[in-house]
Amino acid sequence: xxxxxxxxxxxxxxxxxxxxxxxxxxxxxxxxxxxxxxxxxxxxxxxxxxxxxxxxxxxxxxxxxxxxxxxxxxxxxxxxxxxxxxxxxxxxxxxxxxxxxxxxxxxxxxxxxxxxxxxxxxxxxxxxxxxxxxxxxxxxxxxxxxxxxxxxxxxxxxxxxxxxxxxxxxxxxxxxxxxxxxxxxxxxxxxxxxxxxxxxxxxxxxxxxxxxxxxxxxxxxxxxxxxxxxxxxxxxxxxxxxxxxxxxxxxxxxxxxxxxxxxx
Numbered sequence: 378x379x380x381x382x383x384x385x386x387x388x389x390x391x392x393x394x395x396x397x398x399x400x401x402x403x404x405x406x407x408x409x410x411x412x413x414x415x416x417x418x419x420x421x422x423x424x425x426x427x428x429x430x431x432x433x434x435x436x437x438x439x440x441x442x443x444x445x446x447x448x449x450x451x452x453x454x455x456x457x458x459x460x461x462x463x464x465x466x467x468x469x470x471x472x473x474x475x476x477x478x479x480x481x482x483x484x485x486x487x488x489x490x491x492x493x494x495x496x497x498x499x500x501x502x503x504x505x506x507x508x509x510x511x512x513x514x515x516x517x518x519x520x521x522x523x524x525x526x527x528x529x530x531x532x533x534x535x536x537x538x539x540x541x542x543x544x545x546x547x548x549x550x551x552x553x554x555x556x557x558x559x560x561x562x563x564x565x566x567x568x569x570x571x572x573x574x575x576x577x578x579x580x581x582x583x584x585x586x587x588x589x590x591x592x593x594x595x596x597x598x599x600x601x602x603x604x605x606x607x608x609x610x611x612x613x614x615x616x617x618x619x620x621x622x623x624x625x626x627x628x629x630x631x632x633x634x635x636x637x638x639x640x641x
Contacts, residue, residue, distance in 0.1 A: 419447045419450060419616060419619045420613070420615050420616045420619075421447075421449035421450055421616075422450055422451075422473075422613035422616035422617075423450075423451045423453065423613075424450065424451065424452045424453065424473045424474060424613060424616060424617060424620055425453050425454075425455065425471065425472040425473050425474075426440075426452060426453070426454050426455070426472070426473065426474040426475075426476065426620070427454075427455050427457070427462045427465060427466065427470070427472045427474070427475045427476070428454055428455070428456055428462070428475075428476040429456070429457075429458070429459050429462070429476060429477055429478035429534070429603065430456045430457055430458055430558045430559065430560050431478055431499070431535070431558075431559050431560070431577045431579060431580055432456065432476060432478075432603070433454075433456045433560070434583055434636065435579070435632060435633055435635075435636035435638065436454055436456075436476075437454065438632055438636075439624070439629055439632045439633070440452040440454060442628065442629070442632060443620065443623060443629075446623075446628070447619075450616065452620070455472070457558070458533045458534075458557050458558040459477040459478045459479060459482040459533065459534050460482065460532050460533055460534075461557075462475060462477060462482075463477070463482050463485060463486055466486055466489050466490075466608065467486075467489070469610065471610075471612075472608055472610075472611070473607065473608055473611035473612075473613055473616070473617040473620075474605060474606070474607055474608065474611070474617050474620055474621055475490060475605070475606055475608055476496070476603060476604070476605040476606075476624075477534070477603065477604060478499075478534040478535065478577075478601060478603055479534035479537070479538075479601070479602065479604075480493075480495070480602050480604050481534070481537075482534065483604040483606060486606075488609075489608060489609055489610070490606035490607065490608055490609060491606050491607040491608075491609065491618065491621075492606065493604035493605060493606035494604065494605055494606070494621060494622075494624070494625060495602045495603060495604050495605075495641040496603055496604070496605045496621075496624040496625055496629070496633070496641065497602075497603045497630075497633045497638040497639065497640070497641060498600055498601060498602055498603070498638065498639040498640070498641050499577045499578060499579055499601035499603070499637075499638055499639065500577070500578045500593070500595070500598050500599070500600070500601065500639075501535070501538055501539060501542065501575050501576065501577060501578065501593055501598055501599060501601070502575070502576065502577070502578045502581050502590040502591060502592055502593060503515075503516070503519065503573055503574070503575060503590070503591035503593060504562070504563060504566050504573065504574050504575070504576045504580075504581050504584075504588050504589070504590060504591075505566065505572065505573045505588065505589050505590075505591060506566060506567075506569060506572065506587075506588065506589070507586065507587055507588060507589055508589065509589050509591070510572075511524055511572045511573065513572070513573050513591055514591065515591070515593075516542065516543060516546050516548055516593065516597060517546060517548055518573075519543070519548055519550045519573055520548045520549050520550050520551075524572050524573060525553050525570075525571045525572045525573075526550055526551070526552050526553065526571065526572065526573050526574060527552055527553055527554050527555075527556060527562050527565045527566065527570075527571035527573075527574040528540075528550075528552040528554075528555055528556070528562065528574055528575055529555065529556050529557070529558060529559055529561070529562050529575070529576075530555040530556065530557060531555070533556075533557060533558060533559075534601070535558070535559040535562070535575065535576065535577060535601075536555065536556075538575075538599040538601060539575035541599055542575075542593070542597055542598060542599050543575075545597070546597065552574075553571065554571070559576040559577050559580045560580060562574040562575070562576050563576050563580050563581065563583075563584055563588060566588055567584050567587040567588050577601065578590065578592075578637055579636055579637040579638055582636070582637050602641065603638075605621045605624050606621060607620075607621050
C-alpha cells in the first residue's frame with residue numbers, strides 16, 4: 378500500500394536532512410583537538426623528567442622545543458648525578474621519565490621503568506685550565522706528581538668511566554678530590570682549584586673561555602650511553618612514553634647533536 382502524498386514528502390525531507398549532516402557530527406572524537414590532547418596526538422600533561430646533570434643545558438632547549446610541538450604539555454626537569462636520580466626513584470619521588478648517563482644505573486631500575494631507549498652517546502675529555510698552563514697532553518700526563526687532578530667519585534657514571542680508562546692505561550693517577558658529578562669536576566677546574574680532570578666532552582663545551590678540552594683517542598676512551606625510560610609510577614604513562622619516543626626523533630637528535638652529543 379502506498380503512502381499518502383504528504384507522508385511521502387515528510388519522509389523525503391527527513392532523508393535529505395540526514396544526508397546533509399557533516400560526517401564530523403557523527404560523534405567521532407578522534408580529532409587532535411579533543412579534550413586532553415595537545416593537538417599533535419600527545420595527551421596534555423605536566424611531565425617531570427629526572428635527568429643526568431650532563432644533560433642540563435641541552436635538555437632545557439629540548440624541553441622548550443617539545444612544549445612548542447605539543448601545546449598544553451609542560452616539561453619540568455630535575456638534574457642530578459645518575460646515582461642520585463636512582464635513589465630518588467627508589468624512594469618513590471613523583472616523576473614520569475628517567476634519563477641516566479649509563480646503562481648500568483638504568484638496568485638496576487628495571488623493575489621501576491619501562492623498556493629503556495638509548496637516545497645519545499658521549500665521550501670523555503681531559504679538562505684543563507684555559508690555555509692549558511700545565512701542558513697536559515694525554516692520560517699519562519695526569520699522573521704528574523705536581524698536578525692537581527680532580528675526578529668524579531667512582532659511584533658516579535663519569536667517575537666509573539674515568540677509572541675504567543685510567544686503569545686500562547695503568548696511569549696511577551691519585552686525585553686530590555672526588556666529586557659527585559662531572560659538572561662539579563668542571564667547576565673545580567674552571568675556578569682554578571684543580572689543574573685537570575676527566576669530564577664529558579659536552580660538559581667541557583659549556584665552559585669555553587674557562588676550560589680547555591684535551592681529546593682522548595677513541596681507542597683509549599669510553600663510550601657513554603644515555604638511556605631514557607618512562608617510570609612505571611608515572612600518572613601520565615602515555616605522555617611519558619611519548620616524550621621518551623620523541624627523544625629519538627630527528628628534531629630531538631638535531632638538538633642533542635648540536636650540543637656535541639652523538640647519535641647512538
